[in-house]
Amino acid sequence: MSLSSPRRLAELTWPEARDAAAAGAIALVPIGSTEAHGPHLPLATDVLLSEELARRSVLALRLAGRPSLIAPSIGYAVTEFAAPFGGTVSIRPATATALYADVCAGLQARGFDRVCLINSHLEPAHVATLKAACARVVTDGGSPVCFPDQMERRWARTLTEEFKRGACHAGRYETSLLLAARPELVRESRAALPPLAIDLARAMRAGVTDFVAAGAADAYFGDPAAATAEEGEAIYHLLVEIVLATVGELWPD
């Protein structure tokens, strides 16, 4: 196995998966949405960002002596803010919570006691479904699920200025990450997009319920034209640190 190719559960046979579970491998589940990300990023942006974060996290966990693998991604979520835009598919909160909880419980039932959700879709109602799913797994008798949440204040303050200003949808932050992960999917039209300095987080707190009402007629915030792959690399470094720290808190050994 090469250093750059982490194990993927979907590519294992069942005896290989059984053995990986018996060896205590942490199962990372990439989670995202199918959602408008400006005129310059693909609908699957959040899924792709989570898959890349999971890939980098598996390599970092390996260096830390912790075996892990990547489970199949979940690409649907509550995404009401992008609902007016083409291609966006939002599922109901109850459906999302049940889906995430069932996947975690299913992995645990086959011996993957340690499940970690890798998320890049930051809509509060979605993050709430992830937290509800984690709680449900434990209520139903399962093991605690690890959820590194970059929206937590202690982590958010370590991220970039644009992220902290709340313009964290399809702007410089996410565009930089996708440039580092899948540059061929970033449309060159981004260079001509004017910056939109709207605090989406504040607009959400004020009761706005979709991107258009928040002032983003093209489904992006912040400054995608300023994004660089180098900044994406730096952000990934920080995000991997958040994953490793959260994994270490829940499972110190």
Ligand SMILES: [Zn+2]
């Ligand atoms: Zn996103």
